[in-house]
Amino acid sequence: MRKEYKTIKEVVGPLLLVEGVEGVTYDELVEIRQSDGTVRSGKVLEIDGDKALVQLFESARGLQISTSKARFLGHAVELGVSKDMLGRVFDGMGRPKDGGAPVIPEKKMPIEGAPINPAARDYPNEFIQTGISAIDGLNTLVRGQKLPVFSMSGLPHAQFAAQIARQAKVLRSNAKFAVVFAAMGITYEEADYFVQDFRRTGAIERTVLFMNLADDPAVERISTPRMALTCAEYLAFELGMHVLVILTDITNYCEALREVSAARKEVPGRRGYPGYLYTDLAHIYERAGRIKGKEGSITQIPILTMPEDDKTHPIPDLTGYITEGQIILSRELYQKGVLPPVDVLPSLSRLKDKGVGKGKTREDHADTMNQLFAAYATGKDAKELAAILGDSALSETDKLYAKFAEAFEKEYVSQGFNTDRSVEETLDLGWKLLGMLPKSELKRIKDEYIEKYYPADGGSKEE
Numbered sequence: 001m002r003k004e005y006k007t008i009k010e011v012v013g014p015l016l017l018v019e020g021v022e023g024v025t026y027d028e029l030v031e032i033r034q035s036d037g038t039v040r041s042g043k044v045l046e047i048d049g050d051k052a053l054v055q056l057f058e059s060a061r062g063l064q065i066s067t068s069k070a071r072f073l074g075h076a077v078e079l080g081v082s083k084d085m086l087g088r089v090f091d092g093m094g095r096p097k098d099g100g101a102p103v104i105p106e107k108k109m110p111i112e113g114a115p116i117n118p119a120a121r122d123y124p125n126e127f128i129q130t131g132i133s134a135i136d137g138l139n140t141l142v143r144g145q146k147l148p149v150f151s152m153s154g155l156p157h158a159q160f161a162a163q164i165a166r167q168a169k170v171l172r173s174n175a176k177f178a179v180v181f182a183a184m185g186i187t188y189e190e191a192d193y194f195v196q197d198f199r200r201t202g203a204i205e206r207t208v209l210f211m212n213l214a215d216d217p218a219v220e221r222i223s224t225p226r227m228a229l230t231c232a233e234y235l236a237f238e239l240g241m242h243v244l245v246i247l248t249d250i251t252n253y254c255e256a257l258r259e260v261s262a263a264r265k266e267v268p269g270r271r272g273y274p275g276y277l278y279t280d281l282a283h284i285y286e287r288a289g290r291i292k293g294k295e296g297s298i299t300q301i302p303i304l305t306m307p308e309d310d311k312t313h314p315i316p317d318l319t320g321y322i323t324e325g326q327i328i329l330s331r332e333l334y335q336k337g338v339l340p341p342v343d344v345l346p347s348l349s350r351l352k353d354k355g356v357g358k359g360k361t362r363e364d365h366a367d368t369m370n371q372l373f374a375a376y377a378t379g380k381d382a383k384e385l386a387a388i389l390g391d392s393a394l395s396e397t398d399k400l401y402a403k404f405a406e407a408f409e410k411e412y413v414s415q416g417f418n419t420d421r422s423v424e425e426t427l428d429l430g431w432k433l434l435g436m437l438p439k440s441e442l443k444r445i446k447d448e449y450i451e452k453y454y455p456a457d458g459g460s461k462e463e
Helices: 159-168 188-201 218-238 250-263 275-284 314-322 331-336 365-389 396-413 425-432 447-453
Strands: 008-012 017-018 028-033 040-049 051-056 071-076 078-081 089-091 107-110 127-129 149-151 176-185 207-213 240-250 289-291 297-306 325-328
Touching: 028 051, 028 447, 078 176, 078 218, 089 250, 107 218, 127 176, 149 314, 159 176, 159 188, 159 240, 176 188, 176 218, 176 250, 188 207, 207 218, 218 240, 218 250, 218 297, 218 331, 240 250, 250 275, 250 297, 250 314, 275 297, 314 325, 365 396, 365 425, 365 447
Parallel strands: 089 207, 149 297, 149 325, 176 207, 176 240, 240 297
Antiparallel strands: 008 017, 017 051, 028 040, 028 071, 040 051, 078 107, 289 297
């Protein structure tokens, strides 16, 4: 039986100080029992001699410290995991939120997880089809990768996240595919949108949702992604499933981290965020990957809204260092009616070359990817030149590129949030658009692929 302490001395925000403790460890779970029988939970943040600083998971409002007792449970925060979690909705602390019965756990796992030994990591090299051309065709997602989405306030990243969760699949694999979706600091409206969308499309059958709402305690928000990743690790490495983890919104998570750091009176770093923000984010992102000898894998798509649309803000900046690329959503494209508004040119998937080619997608994928990038960049330059000097300043070839850029945005990037394109459809659409250009301009594609895939009615009089 663990000892109870009546020595709670001080409460500041979500933190309270317990004195005269013995044998207490960092990260240990704590129960604060009040005289009326209600219990609040927390965890140990710091230990100094016989003093323990405890972080509450709920609000401290109404807590009577003179009559409350603290009991240290001897273990860290754990999540009871089971295959029955698929199709269920939980709150940020892993409690059922869908009105269903509690899950009977097959085992309990600490939510902090253990880092994957670098020597045991397997290299990501299998294509994941999201059904979104701007990702599949140009910034390919690979199994085991960490590929964040950088959005801006007011852009439809919630619909984009739901579309990826609904449509994602691993091609040419018999292993089961699951999605773990964690939402942090979202509104009731957004939470309802995600749950209803997954139920409407049947995607909820293979999905586990963790929902932390904007009015939930900030401390719970810090646990939410860890709960989701612990569930994902169980599904991937114990049950052999391919798991896609979508975390939205990482900015809300970092704000919660800053709030708790300020309550602890820690010395702030850049923009008031704690100095350990990089380490903390790395701790979350690096839980993605594949392990040698294990069938399952964790692929991660963190979504964050860039404060003030600033790519150099600490959150997107540090995320970019840790992860393998980024998908950037554009306000300009959104205003033009392009959905999803993926800004192709600054977006990047550093592992895209590992997931494409013969036997994975199609032999011409890498070449057409490079050619589409180059043609779109040239077309955008031509449009900017025309805006300054007028159409008369453009050569006939420049005009073709400008037309190509327009068509590329309208037909290739813009597909709405309900269209699920196979990778073959995406590649064929790319060739249809490249058919607007003469064969002589396709300098990045091998001649054999041009002969095989170039549309019969393509080209121009220039050729």
